[in-house]
Amino acid sequence: MADKIAVITGAGSGMGRAIAHKLAGEGVYVILAGRTQSKLETVAQEIAAQAGSALVHPLDVTQDDQIQALFNRLANGHIDMLINCAGDWLIQSIDDTSAEAIDHLYAVNLKGPYLMTKALLPLLRKSNNASVINIGSVTSMQSHPQVTAYTAMKTGLRGLSGSMAEELKPDKIRVVLLAPGPADTPMRAAASPGVDRSTLVPPEAIADMVWTLVSLPQGITISDFLITRIH
Numbered sequence: 341m342a343d344k345i346a347v348i349t350g351a352g353s354g355m356g357r358a359i360a361h362k363l364a365g366e367g368v369y370v371i372l373a374g375r376t377q378s379k380l381e382t383v384a385q386e387i388a389a390q391a392g393s394a395l396v397h398p399l400d401v402t403q404d405d406q407i408q409a410l411f412n413r414l415a416n417g418h419i420d421m422l423i424n425c426a427g428d429w430l431i432q433s434i435d436d437t438s439a440e441a442i443d444h445l446y447a448v449n450l451k452g453p454y455l456m457t458k459a460l461l462p463l464l465r466k467s468n469n470a471s472v473i474n475i476g477s478v479t480s481m482q483s484h485p486q487v488t489a490y491t492a493m494k495t496g497l498r499g500l501s502g503s504m505a506e507e508l509k510p511d512k513i514r515v516v517l518l519a520p521g522p523a524d525t526p527m528r529a530a531a532s533p534g535v536d537r538s539t540l541v542p543p544e545a546i547a548d549m550v551w552t553l554v555s556l557p558q559g560i561t562i563s564d565f566l567i568t569r570i571h
């Protein structure tokens with residue numbers, strides 16, 4: 341995998357960080373994207389300490405000009421993997437959810453992956469085995485109360501992934517929605533304070549699954565699926 345290149349959004353923490361570690365450990369050159377430079381720098385240092393290679397590129401996935409700046413930086417090369425992991429959450433009743441909150445969740449969880457994929461497609465098309473992995477959620481597949489706006493975006497991401505997978509078949513680019521159940525990350529710690537961590541999916545297990553997906557032979561793909569903890 342020495343010549344393989346991945347872009348990972350949300351790489352500064354949680355699942356994105358674990359995915360960056362896994363891919364870098366397998367010899368992939370990882371480009372770490374997210375809003376907070378210091379978090380990305382820390383992950384890059386951890387990867388360098390384990391003889392991996394990483395590039396820090398701060399960006400906000402809701403801002404097309406910032407995504408274009410990443411494209412411009414990488415334009416002479418190619419990308420083999422785009423992992424759309426950046427996201428935000430909201431547990432709130434329908435009554436309390438504001439129009440602004442809905443717009444924000446839409447921008448981060450749905451528009452962001454769309455813009456990232458669209459912008460980087462010319463570079464993915466240069467790969468001989470490209471993958472776009474969209475990190476959905478159990479709410480992409482199942483309905484729960486108090487998460488209507490988040491659920492709308494994560495089911496939207498499932499639809500986006502399926503339609504993109506169809507459209508990009510001629511390019512042999514696999515697009516897969518990976519939908520984790522409750523996972524042991526900072527997002528979950530904030531959403532469910534005091535949760536029994538033994539009931540959560542370790543982010544490393546999700547990273548291993550991402551590695552399995554991107555390692556499939558060219559022309560082989562898999563449909564969207566849930567990854568959950570047995571407990």
Ligand SMILES: NC(=O)c1ccc[n+]([C@@H]2O[C@H](COP(=O)([O-])OP(=O)(O)OC[C@H]3O[C@@H](n4cnc5c(N)ncnc54)[C@H](OP(=O)(O)O)[C@@H]3O)[C@@H](O)[C@H]2O)c1
Nearest residue numbers: 350353354355374375376400401426427477522523525527
């Ligand atoms: N934890 C769970 O139980 C769970 C379950 C199912 C699905 N998920 C999904 O898994 C993904 C990763 O979440 P996580 O659990 O690993 O939480 P996390 O540790 O909070 O990671 C989310 C990352 O997204 C980045 N981010 C947020 N808004 C961004 C933006 N506008 N532009 C660029 N980066 C942005 C954050 O960094 P900055 O703030 O520095 O930008 C952060 O590093 C999310 O899509 C989430 O919806 C989580």
